[in-house]
Amino acid sequence: MSDVVIKAEGLGKKYTIGHQAENGSYLALRDVLMENARGLWNKTRDLARGRPLIVGDTHEEMWALRDVSFEIRRGETVGIIGRNGAGKSTLLKVLSRITEPSAGRVTIKGRVASLLEVGTGFHPELTGRENIYLNGAILGMTRAEIKRKFDEIVTFAEVERFLDTPVKRYSSGMYVRLAFAVAAHLEPEILVVDEVLAVGDAAFQKKSLGKMGDVAREGRTVLFVSHNMVALRSLCPRAIWLHEGKMQDDGMAGDIVADYLGLQTAALHEQRWDDLATAPGNEMVRLHRVWIEPEDDRGVTDMPRETPLKIGVEYWQFDPAVRLHVNLRVYVEQQIIAFTTASSEDSGWQAMSLRTGRYRSICVIPAKFLNTGQHRIYLRFYKSDTKTIYTLEEALVFDVIETEPRQGTWFGRTSGAVRPRMAWSTEYLGQYDWNC
Amino acid sequence: MTSDTTIASHDEPVLVLEPGRADKHYWMDLWRFRELFIILAWRDLSVRYKQTVIGVLWAIIRPFLTMVVFTVVFGGLAGLPSEGDAPYALMVFAGLLPWTLFANSLSEASNSLVDNANLISKVYFPRLVVPSAAMVTALVDFLISLAILAGLMVFYRYAPGPQILLLPAFTLLALLAALGPSLWLTALNVKYRDFRYTIPFIVQFGLYVSPVGFSSQTIPERWRALYGLNPMVGVIEGFRWCILGGEAPLFGTSFIVSLVVVAFFLWFGISQFRKMEKSFADLI
Numbered sequence: 001m002s003d004v005v006i007k008a009e010g011l012g013k014k015y016t017i018g019h020q021a022e023n024g025s026y027l028a029l030r031d032v033l034m035e036n037a038r039g040l041w042n043k044t045r046d047l048a049r050g051r052p053l054i055v056g057d058t059h060e061e062m063w064a065l066r067d068v069s070f071e072i073r074r075g076e077t078v079g080i081i082g083r084n085g086a087g088k089s090t091l092l093k094v095l096s097r098i099t100e101p102s103a104g105r106v107t108i109k110g111r112v113a114s115l116l117e118v119g120t121g122f123h124p125e126l127t128g129r130e131n132i133y134l135n136g137a138i139l140g141m142t143r144a145e146i147k148r149k150f151d152e153i154v155t156f157a158e159v160e161r162f163l164d165t166p167v168k169r170y171s172s173g174m175y176v177r178l179a180f181a182v183a184a185h186l187e188p189e190i191l192v193v194d195e196v197l198a199v200g201d202a203a204f205q206k207k208s209l210g211k212m213g214d215v216a217r218e219g220r221t222v223l224f225v226s227h228n229m230v231a232l233r234s235l236c237p238r239a240i241w242l243h244e245g246k247m248q249d250d251g252m253a254g255d256i257v258a259d260y261l262g263l264q265t266a267a268l269h270e271q272r273w274d275d276l277a278t279a280p281g282n283e284m285v286r287l288h289r290v291w292i293e294p295e296d297d298r299g300v301t302d303m304p305r306e307t308p309l310k311i312g313v314e315y316w317q318f319d320p321a322v323r324l325h326v327n328l329r330v331y332v333e334q335q336i337i338a339f340t341t342a343s344s345e346d347s348g349w350q351a352m353s354l355r356t357g358r359y360r361s362i363c364v365i366p367a368k369f370l371n372t373g374q375h376r377i378y379l380r381f382y383k384s385d386t387k388t389i390y391t392l393e394e395a396l397v398f399d400v401i402e403t404e405p406r407q408g409t410w411f412g413r414t415s416g417a418v419r420p421r422m423a424w425s426t427e428y429l430g431q432y433d434w435n436c
Numbered sequence: 437m438t439s440d441t442t443i444a445s446h447d448e449p450v451l452v453l454e455p456g457r458a459d460k461h462y463w464m465d466l467w468r469f470r471e472l473f474i475i476l477a478w479r480d481l482s483v484r485y486k487q488t489v490i491g492v493l494w495a496i497i498r499p500f501l502t503m504v505v506f507t508v509v510f511g512g513l514a515g516l517p518s519e520g521d522a523p524y525a526l527m528v529f530a531g532l533l534p535w536t537l538f539a540n541s542l543s544e545a546s547n548s549l550v551d552n553a554n555l556i557s558k559v560y561f562p563r564l565v566v567p568s569a570a571m572v573t574a575l576v577d578f579l580i581s582l583a584i585l586a587g588l589m590v591f592y593r594y595a596p597g598p599q600i601l602l603l604p605a606f607t608l609l610a611l612l613a614a615l616g617p618s619l620w621l622t623a624l625n626v627k628y629r630d631f632r633y634t635i636p637f638i639v640q641f642g643l644y645v646s647p648v649g650f651s652s653q654t655i656p657e658r659w660r661a662l663y664g665l666n667p668m669v670g671v672i673e674g675f676r677w678c679i680l681g682g683e684a685p686l687f688g689t690s691f692i693v694s695l696v697v698v699a700f701f702l703w704f705g706i707s708q709f710r711k712m713e714k715s716f717a718d719l720i
Contacts, residue, residue, distance in 0.1 A: 015718065093717065097453065097560035112451075112560075120558040125483050137475040138559055221549040304692040 004192060005109045005221050006072040007093065012103030013065040013090050017253065036349030066089040066245045067104070072223070074189075077216040079236035079253055080225045080259050087245040088225045089194060092116060096192050110221075111307060113140050117194070119179030124168035128159055128178055131167050135182045149185045156207075157181035160247075177204055184211045190221045209235070229257050230372075230413075234405050255312060258300040261401060267302070268397040269293070276316060281390050285381050288314040288358065290395045292377075295364070304403040305419075309365040311396065313379065320354050324389070325382035326361045333373055338417040342382070370400045371419035462710075466562045468505070473565045476552075477572035480544075484573055495577040499536050500584055503529045506649035516650045522680045529585055529646040530679040531672045533578065534610040536703045539639045540574035540669055541611060545618035546635050549626050554720045563713045564706075567622045571611060578607070597681040606674040609698065613667045616701030619709040626712070626719050647672050651692060660690040667701065670694020 063129055065087045072078055080088050093099045095106060096114030121138040124133050138148040146153075154160055157178040159170075167175055193212070209231055216222050216235060226232045232239065232253065239253040241260055249256050272292035273279035279286040295308040303309050313326050326343040343349055343361045379395035382388055449461070463591060485492065499648060510516050518524045548570035549563065552601030556563065589596065625631045646668040647655070653664050663669055670691040 094453065097451075098557065099717040100455060101453055102455050105452060108451045108453070110449075114559060117554075121552075121555050123479060125486050126479065130479075130482070134475055134479055137472045138555060138561070140559075140561075143471055143475075218481060318532045 003109075004071045005074050006070075006223075007107045008071075008095075008104065009069050010104035010206075011065055011068040011088075011091075011094065011101055011106060011108075013064060013094055013099070014102040015062045015064055024345055044282050062145070063245050065094070065101075065242075067245050068242070068245075070240060070247070071249055074221055074223060075219040077222040077224065077236045079232040079239040079257075080223060080242065081229075081232065081239055081257065082242035082248070085244075086242040088242055089116070090245075091242065092192050092194050092225060094222065102334055108190065111140070112190045112192060113186045113188035114192040115139070115183045115186070116192075118183055119174060120217075122167060122175070122179060125166055128163045128170070131178070132182055133235060135179065139183060140188070145187075151392055153178075153181045153185050156184065157210075173204070180204075180208055184215075185195055188220070188222070191215060192223045194225045197270065200202065229261065230402055230406065233257050258302075258401075260404075261300070261302055261399065267399060270395070271395065279316075280392055281315070284317070284319045284322065284383070284389050286316045287379075287392060288316060290314070290379060290392070292396050295367075298403050300401065300403060302399040302401040303370075303375075305370060305400050306367055306402070306404055307371070308367045311363045311365065311377065312360060313363075314358065314360045316358050320356050322383040322389075323350075323352075323354060324359075326363075327380040327382055328363060329378040331376045331378065332371065332417050336417050338370070338375070365371060368421040369418060371416055372400050372402055372413055374399050404411065449456040457492055461649055462562060466564060469561050469565050473569045474567065476569035480573045481576060487704055492580060495580040496584055499529070499532050499581045502536075502586075503532055506532070510649040514650075516654055519651045519653060519676060519680055521526040523594065525590055526594060527651060527676065527680060528649060529588055530676045531646075533581060533585060534606070534671045534675045535632060535643065535646055535648045535668060536581065536673065537574055537607070537610045538614045539642065540577060541571040541614035542618050542621070543635055544570040544637060545614065547623055547632055548558050549622045549716065550629070550632070550720070556720050557717050563716055564619070564709065567618055568615065571614065571618070574614075575607075575611065594680075596679055599678050599681065603675070603678045606671065609674060609695075610668075610671045612702055613671050613698045616698065616703070616705035619705035620701075623709045623712040623716075642666075642668065651676075655690075660688060661693050664690030664693025665697055667694045667697040670698065679716055 024313070048176075068087075068091065076109065080091065082088050087367045090099075090113060093116070094101050095108070096112055098114070098116075119135065121135055122427045123134060132150065133143070133146055137143070154163065157174075157180070159174055159178050162170065162174065167178070170178070179330040212222070212224070212235055222236075224232065224236055238251065238255045241248040241256050249259065270289070271287075272289040272291075273287060276286060281287055290311075290313050292303065292309060292311045294304055295310055298304045298307065311328060313328075315324075317324055324343075327340065328342070330338045331338045332338045341363060343363070375396075375398055376394050377396040380388055381390045404434060451461075459681070489607065506528045507525045511518065511528070518527045545567035548567045552566050555561075555566070588594075621631065621635065646666055652660075652663065652669055652673055673691050673694075
């Protein structure tokens with residue numbers, strides 16, 4: 001049961017990058033000649049030794065992977081996360097033998113198939129049918145294997161009618177569907193997948209993710225790189241986090257993803273000013289503190305969608321004659337205002353007596369109302385309903401994440417500025433009744 | 437990380453990836469990927485004949501016109517002797533056949549890795565598959581132009597002797613002669629992209645230093661060994677021996693030297709290719 005199929009020990013991958021040295025303002029001809037002569041000599045030597053030639057005066061070593069060790073057991077589905085350039089793709093390339101490691105060693109048991117890009121080797125001039133055989137062979141399938149699965153592949157890709165059309169005439173959707181279908185029917189012991197699920201339309205993504213889930217359930221080992229954290233958490237029980245080429249963490253996907261997302265965002269969950277003189281504001285109002293917190297702590301740094309979120313604003317009021325409205329404008333991505341809300345919505349607000357001093361306004365956003373993604377809050381103070389007194393742009397910045405695994409197979413983002421939970425009910429009304 | 441967990445070897449192959457580790461399974465892997473070889477060769481062929489309407493025709497026209505020009509220039513204007521009583525055109529064509537095979541193989545194979553960069557950087561397979569599959573197109577062109585040879589023989593009423601049966605062996609020799617330098621060039625091409633500009637030059641230059649338009653008999657005896665350093669000398673002599681019969685003597689000094697050079701280049705090409713192969717994905 002618990003046999004190890006991939007074992008990486010101190011794995012490292014080094015790339016050498018050449019730099020042009022920063023030169024001073026003038027160059028002596030002698031230096032130039034010397035540099036060229038030395039360069040020529042170095043190049044000849046490299047050429048003779050079969051080493052890669054690198055252009056530039058100084059060479060810098062860059063470790064894309066450094067000292068990475070882990071073990072993966074048979075049948076495990078492991079997600080690999082990390083920022084761009086963290087070494088995820090390099091790791092997959094080493095594991096799938098595309099490039100050789102510079103240090104350490106990997107022991108692999110079983111056949112590895114890598115899916116680093118759908119449609120690798122597709123030729124536009126060839127027909128769909130020909131490309132299925134070509135792509136299958138490139139991915140390591142035998143002709144007999146492809147023949148056996150041919151119909152299944154075609155059905156999955158929904159391209160029956162266009163089988164004998166050159167793929168250059170395919171729509172991009174058809175192309176991607178066909179490419180993924182071939183890859184999805186690979187049957188290696190170990191499958192290495194890089195970000196290929198982000199292709200196609202929503203319906204096809206759903207289908208591909210379902211297929212990925214099937215592969216994992218069949219007891220095959222899957223390594224999965226994705227930026228879709230919802231999909232990753234739902235498909236992979238375990239995750240490995242790479243940061244700048246090193247192992248940052250390895251463990252339960254839920255915890256790792258939460259930690260990773262916490263580090264990722266430039267979130268602004270609280271701002272506080274203790275000095276009345278320098279706090280943002282003017283002669284009528286000054287801010288003391290603005291913050292956001294989830295009503296129940298789920299141990300994540302981001303704002304969970306599934307719990308009410310509390311936004312608090314504390315401020316000093318200096319003018320006893322005005323009734324201040326605290327107005328929150330909630331922006332989602334692409335500068336879209338999801339909604340605007342103000343403290344005046346509170347029925348008790350009108351009845352409050354006016355006086356100077358410190359106030360605290362709390363706004364509670366109900367659970368399962370916001371959509372996932374980054375939110376920014378612009379804070380405004382109004383007087384007499386319409387006149388803006390003070391504005392603080394980007395008072396708060398936070399990411400809303402889903403913390404509960406989803407049912408079903410769709411892990412994409414639901415569209416919409418908000419995602420309120422609606423009251424729905426469906427009931428059965430009986431057989432057809434034409435007289436009704 | 438528990439160090440005592442070892443990988444038990446069942447029926448599955450156990451693969452160890454380490455820097456600089458010589459791959460024991462390399463030749464076995466190459467055999468396992470033979471279907472990829474076939475399918476890549478088939479892809480190159482079908483794309484070639486789909487894109488050019490005169491694909492097949494081109495394989496006939498080009499060597500035929502070259503033969504006409506060489507016969508006129510070398511045989512007619514320069515008045516060089518043929519081999520024995522063989523017609524000059526036939527002698528030229530018997531040399532042109534292996535030369536075209538060699539030249540096309542060399543150009544196709546030398547560019548093959550760069551042309552298949554997207555495969556190299558995305559999937560693993562023994563990289564040797566790519567340049568060798570690229571040579572199949574040249575082989576098919578060669579087979580097509582054999583038809584002209586047959587036509588010429590009928591035209592000149594020149595029947596070949598039993599040694600024509602050895603032609604496949606010399607075809608293989610021509611391919612091997614091309615494979616060695618091709619592997620080296622294609623690997624260098626990955627590193628230094630401007631290397632491919634040398635290939636048309638090699639091909640053009642080679643055409644004149646090889647005994648294509650003339651018989652190698654015209655070379656003085658004492659220079660033959662030196663001349664044999666050009667591996668195509670041996671290959672062309674072999675072809676002429678097969679096609680023209682006993683008129684063209686074989687197994688001279690130049691032929692032996694050429695064989696040694698072919699073997700050396702094959703060894704050199706493969707070892708250079710293997711050495712650079714592991715870094716292809718990083719450089720391409």
